[in-house]
Amino acid sequence: MEIRLLTSAAIAAANDIVMRAYQSPSRLTELERYLRLQPDGWFLAWESGQAVGLAGTIDYGDFAYLGLVSVLPEAQRGGIGRALMRQILAWLAARDCPLVLLDASPVGQPLYQKLGFITTDASVVWGRAAATHPPSAVRPPMGGIHLMEPTDIAEVVAYDRPRFGADRTAALADLLMSHPRRAAFTRDAAGCITGFAIAQPRILGPWLADDVSSAAALLAWAWALDEPPTGMLVPAHNAQAAALLTSAGFAVQRKLAHMRLGTGATRDRTTHYGLASFTLG
Missing domain, CATH: 3.40.630.90 (Aminopeptidase)
Known part of the structure; x- marks a missing residue:
């Protein structure tokens, strides 16, 4: 597995990952916004020449928000999400970001707990x-x-x-x-x-x-x-x-x-x- 920065050339592949992982409509406009705001903070995981995972963050300085951690359904439970998380956390640590925030689904919450995240509130849809x-x-x-x-x-x-x-x-x-x-x-x-x-x-x-x-x-x-x-x-x-x-x-x-x-x-x-x-x- 290789983790690379997300670029505009691969944003369609990133959108496909998000749509399939979350069973959601296209998030292309949203991804384009995030890439404009933080072009160095979005990462794709690749296996055998295929993009299989995505995660990214917006660093506001005093804290960062992390989102859209997603892995293709057929590639899940193989450590890709954990690898992407470690990549982003290391990137934020190098920028001296003191606090990372995210909103976790019940499926993702155990992974974040293992990485040291604690629950402080809920976000309600x-x-x-x-x-x-x-x-x-x-x-x-x-x-x-x-x-x-x-x-x-x-x-x-x-x-x-x-x-x-x-x-x-x-x-x-x-x-x-x-x-x-x-x-x-x-x-x-x-x-x-x-x-x-x-x-x-x-x-x-x-x-x-x-x-x-x-x-x-x-x-x-x-x-x-x-x-x-x-x-x-x-x-x-x-x-x-x-x-x-x-x-x-x-x-x-x-x-x-x-x-x-x-x-x-x-x-x-x-x-x-x-x-x-x-x-x-």
Whole structure:
């Protein structure tokens, strides 16, 4: 087995691995984004000239998110996932990254535990159900809801950084460029940002808010889009998010273990109503 950096020339093979491993639709657009953001942090495992495994990470400096660890079904249980994990952890250690985060399925969790990861929370996948409806009796924040423009990125990042725990300017700018007029933020009466959200095709996220009224206003805004997102990836510690989504008729689809390896402050995810993805956080 050989592990090489993922390049754009092999991204179709990487997408095939992810689709087959997770039995999911194409993730090509998502993989292209990750490769733009961290071109030196994505790896393919090869056997006999065939790409058989993928894993990668986004290093934010204060911590890294690791995601899309995937192996072709016929090549699983052969140590490929472990080899990819060791490659990424060694790469992050060489960059002095103090903390690695990931969200693990029940299938992957035992491997991560053997590598030293511990569970600190859960990340919950919520989806639309037959009874899903717009949030009711939403009162917009005093400062209103505003569409996010590229000129707003610096102010949004200033809001996001202390709540997310790191600077993700590049990720937010990339998402905004990919989804123009599908990003919004709220302000209070004093003009301060109280939350923001980006409505990707399948999920509402990132979606952060300081209070449930701002979160509800952003959910109502996303619902009114021509093609509203159909799901959210929500930290279990955010009880207000669970209550809001339950009241709007969304349903829990599955739960993943939120795990960490290394040192660093425990992140408060109670203002996180929706992750950008399980790789971007």
